[in-house]
Amino acid sequence: MLIRKPPEINASEITDESVYRSRREIVKAMGLGAAALAIPGVASGNVPLRSVPGVSVSGPDWLKTQIGAAMPSDFSTTGQATPWDVVTRYNNFYEFGSGKDDPFDNAGKLTTDPWTVEVSGEAEVTGKVGLDDLLGGIDLEERVYRFRCVEAWSMVIPWIGFPLASLIKRFKPLSSARYVRFETLYRPSEMPGQRSRFSSIDWPYIEGLRMDEAMNPLTLLAVGVYGNVMPNQNGAPLRLVVPWKYGFKSIKSIVKIEFTRTRPKTTWEIANSREYGFYSNVNPSVPHPRWSQASERRLPQPIFGGEKIKTRIFNGYGAQVAQMYADMDLRRDF
Ligand SMILES: Nc1nc2c(c(=O)[nH]1)N[C@H]1C(S)=C(S)[C@@H](COP(=O)(O)O)O[C@H]1N2
Numbered sequence: 001m002l003i004r005k006p007p008e009i010n011a012s013e014i015t016d017e018s019v020y021r022s023r024r025e026i027v028k029a030m031g032l033g034a035a036a037l038a039i040p041g042v043a044s045g046n047v048p049l050r051s052v053p054g055v056s057v058s059g060p061d062w063l064k065t066q067i068g069a070a071m072p073s074d075f076s077t078t079g080q081a082t083p084w085d086v087v088t089r090y091n092n093f094y095e096f097g098s099g100k101d102d103p104f105d106n107a108g109k110l111t112t113d114p115w116t117v118e119v120s121g122e123a124e125v126t127g128k129v130g131l132d133d134l135l136g137g138i139d140l141e142e143r144v145y146r147f148r149c150v151e152a153w154s155m156v157i158p159w160i161g162f163p164l165a166s167l168i169k170r171f172k173p174l175s176s177a178r179y180v181r182f183e184t185l186y187r188p189s190e191m192p193g194q195r196s197r198f199s200s201i202d203w204p205y206i207e208g209l210r211m212d213e214a215m216n217p218l219t220l221l222a223v224g225v226y227g228n229v230m231p232n233q234n235g236a237p238l239r240l241v242v243p244w245k246y247g248f249k250s251i252k253s254i255v256k257i258e259f260t261r262t263r264p265k266t267t268w269e270i271a272n273s274r275e276y277g278f279y280s281n282v283n284p285s286v287p288h289p290r291w292s293q294a295s296e297r298r299l300p301q302p303i304f305g306g307e308k309i310k311t312r313i314f315n316g317y318g319a320q321v322a323q324m325y326a327d328m329d330l331r332r333d334f
């Protein structure tokens, strides 16, 4: 597949690859972890990771170190990232309630360490893997992505993660593996939304991608945001980020990854297949049955009354992903 850089990247703003490499190598050679990256002389000449002064999300030390060594990615968009308080307080995570501030209020007690992911299905290698093992030897990247919710708001978020493709390769999927199915943790004792009798969705939360979508270099597994460990309300410790699709495809707190022959039934499709499709590619010319998708509010702009920006096909990532849908009718396969 032909991969082009996102068009809005200004070449002069991208630090030379060799400079990133040398930062990582210096840190390794000195036997230093994340802390060294904050020392001016050591990190000089580099684009710093987006961070928030005074903020430190708790998590295992090895993960903090690995996140601190993340390198900025060429796939990042430039421009202003959405403020930390908005990214971490205005959330959709129905396991903790359906209000935007419910995840912030209720996710604090979720236990995310230890964490295991079960990989199963049509692959040569399968089994249960601890998060530390899953991340072993992986170089993390900072990817600043546009993020567009089906509810017509959007953000720009500096994720820390790695391509899903690199995880998939390790499990050697068979040629019969045509889709990847993801499952979120089911733990009603820590997830009040799963105990609610009024919930509109079936638990656990399920999502899925076609194999080529899963292997696309933009598809990210994220373990952090703003240079920090992923806050629970954003899907700790491991969540998917698919920037050209509506936000609900980006499933949080993943415990199962399965390679399947057939297209998995996904949570919002099951809840209402007329309103939410399997593909859910961002598309300004296919309206949601109850509202237009032609424009969006870039938060923290107010949802009502604030300035609107035009929504772009594939959320502006067409150069990287449009070819995957060349033979499809995107109105029918919405
Ligand atoms: N397990 C799970 N994953 C989920 C959701 C959810 O309710 N449960 N909400 C989705 C929706 S609708 C959006 S917009 C994004 C929000 O991610 P954020 O809160 O990190 O911005 O998470 C997605 N992933």
Ligand SMILES: [Mo]
Binding pocket: 092, 148, 149, 150, 151, 246, 247, 248
């Ligand atoms: Mo969403």
